[in-house]
Amino acid sequence: xxxxxxxxxxxxxxxxxxxxxxxxxxxxxxxxxxxxxxxxxxxxxxxxxxxxxxxxxxxxxxxxxxxxxxxxxxxxxxxxxxxxxxxxxxxxxxxxxxxxxxxxxxxxxxxxxxxxxxxxxxxxxxxxxxxxxxxxxxxxxxxxxxxxxxxxxxxxxxxxxxxxxxxxxxxxxxxxxxxxxxxxxxxxxxxxxxxxxxxxxxxxxxxxxxxxxxxxxxxxxxxxxxxxxxxxxxxxxxxxxxxxxxxxxxxxxx
Numbered sequence: 447x448x449x450x451x452x453x454x455x456x457x458x459x460x461x462x463x464x465x466x467x468x469x470x471x472x473x474x475x476x477x478x479x480x481x482x483x484x485x486x487x488x489x490x491x492x493x494x495x496x497x498x499x500x501x502x503x504x505x506x507x508x509x510x511x512x513x514x515x516x517x518x519x520x521x522x523x524x525x526x527x528x529x530x531x532x533x534x535x536x537x538x539x540x541x542x543x544x545x546x547x548x549x550x551x552x553x554x555x556x557x558x559x560x561x562x563x564x565x566x567x568x569x570x571x572x573x574x575x576x577x578x579x580x581x582x583x584x585x586x587x588x589x590x591x592x593x594x595x596x597x598x599x600x601x602x603x604x605x606x607x608x609x610x611x612x613x614x615x616x617x618x619x620x621x622x623x624x625x626x627x628x629x630x631x632x633x634x635x636x637x638x639x640x641x642x643x644x645x646x647x648x649x650x651x652x653x654x655x656x657x658x659x660x661x662x663x664x665x666x667x668x669x670x671x672x673x674x675x676x677x678x679x680x681x682x683x684x685x686x687x688x689x690x691x692x693x694x695x696x697x698x699x700x
Contacts, residue, residue, distance in 0.1 A: 472514075479527040482521040531552065538663050555673065555676055558663075563632055566631060582606065
């Protein structure tokens with residue numbers, strides 16, 4: 447009788463373990479585009495480890511772990527990445543709603559943070575003044591394919607000349623080499639580049655920023671069930687100061 451009871455207990459234990467294994471949730475795969483040319487401090491590949499690092503991967507890692515989401519970072523350029531997101535070939539990219547061709551076809555998160563563009567110059571700029579006064583008759587280094595709402599009227603009227611470059615790093619190089627009078631850039635990206643690539647160079651920026659935009663994640667519509675939890679997670683990270691801490695860490699990281 448005792449032997450029979452032992453066998454039953456062993457069998458039940460085995461069934462319990464099997465059930466537990468079967469009940470384990472299956473990981474969901476998510477393809478997140480890392481832009482190329484890369485955009486530090488938000489998301490970029492570490493030169494030594496080849497690991498994708500930056501503010502965005504650091505902030506979102508805990509959420510993906512909690513939701514049992516397995517992230518694969520794939521490199522692509524800005525234009526092709528947006529097209530692939532519409533087609534469902536990738537799942538998420540960093541993209542502002544106002545910069546998309548078909549925003550109605552995508553889902554957008556609440557912003558991780560807000561950023562502005564600034565004019566950067568080789569010489570100090572007047573503390574007072576209007577954008578129209580600063581850019582009139584000037585050449586401005588810009589990022590290829592980017593839409594600059596603040597500058598578009600001046601480019602369209604030929605009051606200012608647009609000088610495109612493939613990356614923000616090239617923008618600053620062109621500015622320093624005298625290829626343009628100003629570089630018009632995201633404040634966080636510019637701060638990272640100046641700290642990491644041009645620590646001995648002195649550049650000046652406009653007293654005020656332009657075109658404030660939220661740094662949001664654009665998702666393919668199939669991720670709608672997860673969007674509310676994702677936004678709640680972002681709010682918690684903002685309230686706890688986590689996002690600001692990671693931004694400071696990556697901008698000044700040596």
